[in-house]
Amino acid sequence: MRQNRHDGAGGALAVFRVFLWLGLTSFGGPIAHLGYFREAFVVRRRWIDEAAFADLLALCQFLPGPASSQVGFALGVLRVGGLRGGLAAWLGFTMPSALLLGACGLGAAAFTGPAAEGLLHGLKLVAVAVVAQAVWGMARTLAPDRPRAAIALVAVALVVFAGGTGQIAALVLGALAGLGLCRDAAPAPHGALAVPVSRRAGAVALALFAVILIGAPLAATLSGSQGVALFDAFYRSGALVFGGGHVVLPLLQAEVVTPGWATAETFLSGYGLAQAVPGPLFTFAAYLGAVMEPQPNGVAGAVIALVAIFLPGLLLVYGMLPFWDALRPRPTAQAAMRGANAAVVGILGAALYDPVWTSAVLAPPDFVLALAGFLLLTVWKAPPWVVVVALAAAGLLLRLI
Template sequence: MPYLDILRAFLRLGLTSFGGPVAHIGYFRDEFVTRRQWVSDAQFTSWLAICQALPGPASSQLGFLIGLHRGGWVGAVLAWAGFTLPSAIALVLVAIYGLQLSGQWVDPVIDGLKLVAVVVVAQAVLGMFKSLCRHTLTRVLSVVGFAVALGLGGWSGQIGAILIGAMIGFLMIKHQVPGTGQAIRLNHVPSVRLGTALLIVMASVLLILPGLAATESGLQMFDAFYRAGALVFGGGHVVLPLLESATVSPGLVSSDAFLTGYSLAQAVPGPLFTFAAWLGALDTTMPGWGGALLALVAIFLPGLLLVTGVLPWWHTIVSKPWAFGLLAGVNATVVGVLAAAWVDPIVTTSVTSISSGLVATVGAALLLWRKYHVLVVVVSLPLLMVLFDWIGL
């Protein structure tokens, strides 16, 4: 019975996956490719390319696909719930019951958790480079992907890098590259009819709901969070301006509460999109647990409908012989895209002092050299930052 295993695996990730969407990809790869071997590297990077090319929370979409592959639709829902609910519940508890974090140790702990992301993503990038960039051309493409993603920035850089990799791979890689010949199809792919239905539902809600919500406050709230989830490219941080305009500008959530929740959302594990649960719990439209659940479902729903809706056509394309080169190019540039995201924003916003650089070096030694479990790093780095802050370094 895979359901309990799926829930247990994703619940553990939901409780320990600090560092944002790029770091989550590193955790996912370590858990499901390396340790559990539920999916191959080729499957992992192929599905990751889909998620990065579409709007929505890429790490949550990827987890949803892994759950779908392992246990069908029930497995997909369990994967989403296990990964999402721990941080969402924690944020809602703080929002409703007014538990306020205080003390000099808070900021160093948050800084330490950011440094965890630095070493986890570095491990993911190195592992994927060794596995997917085994030839000169694919290594060059990883560098191209890095340069384009870092140079252009945002979702345009990510999508541009992937498109360049696909085009060059299609034109220049004529032979099968190790890794791309493995089965990359999910075990439970939606039919073309179901995929079409999912895409129609996703688009219909996006287009029709604003008119229906004009006089109903609950629908207005759902529409605001649904629209934010449907239109955002590039990860959780990009959704913040949309959420701010939907909640703070109309006076539904105060500016101070918005910023406090944003800070806490970065301090808890799991997807940053769970920030919507904080806002829903405080939204004057439907405050409390009901608003939190409505906002949480609304912001995740469009991305999950979209990524599963395109699967029937995606797998028809990648089953063709000419897709080997295209996929090899995409996989190589995805490595570069992840490396660019590691540099900016992860390193640039996390390693900001001599002490943070020293702690990041310790974390790299623990994870990459000594091969300690990631939980050791998650505990050790915040403690070290608290210690350095206490002694004034």
């Protein structure tokens, strides 16, 4: 295995520059991002070999959080030999889309009138097409057989009838069901990964993840601080995202729209807008933090939401790196994750109905446009930004005529 490493600030700066370019140019969502990473770091620069990249990808798909951002963070850690490289990679990859979406959130209040309403409705239809595509693709890969399809169906029912609490119950029950129903699948291929993180440092990161997860809601309740409550809501959402960035949609909807911090219309419009920018989908948090009705909002809200939603995934991948070789081959862990991933399909399927479909498809033309966007993505393989432009323009046209 070949793994080049550059130490010090110079190495971290080089990592930042490479990931900044990727953050500016990586359109297409998490799966596309991983393809860009492989081309950039395995094929062209040879920072890591194919086997190590495959093992790193397996770790980040095993953990909750934004998989492409976690892979990028871990690549930075491996390249520089520590946390500095991981933070440089995360900042470079995240900053462009976070700034764009945060700026859109800051300007959202001034965006009014018939033309604005038409554009925003078009963006909500983009959300229908994108989430439908995500459900379709994830169902084929994460729920391809009868047991996992059944787990997904039960998850849909739990979320539909129990709301936000049903999401956590669906994940837990899915993992438990996977222990009994999902042991027959072929084991994942095993690569080789040289990790510059000690087990002690990994254990500290995992402990910090758990302390914040448990302590943040207690601190929010005891202090009554909206800022702490905002951090807690986005941290918990980031900590429970299994199966891809789109799964954050129902989690954030329960945390942000249900308590009235943002309207469903503003939420879905921002989610549609997030499809048009490069980089990680989790930067949608910057938009939401900026448009919050209670303070802190604006720049402060955007920063709090952005840091909070990424922090759990980064703590987990940093903490698990030194333990991954020992954990990964265990059939119990593999089976539980298959069950949890099947439940994720159901959670996202429930979100496709409510709030995505119920808030966007209000008339027959809306259905036609949403279906057209879905077909553009799945059949004609159009880039997401093309669908954003097309449906936003169609929404504007319908509103004006």
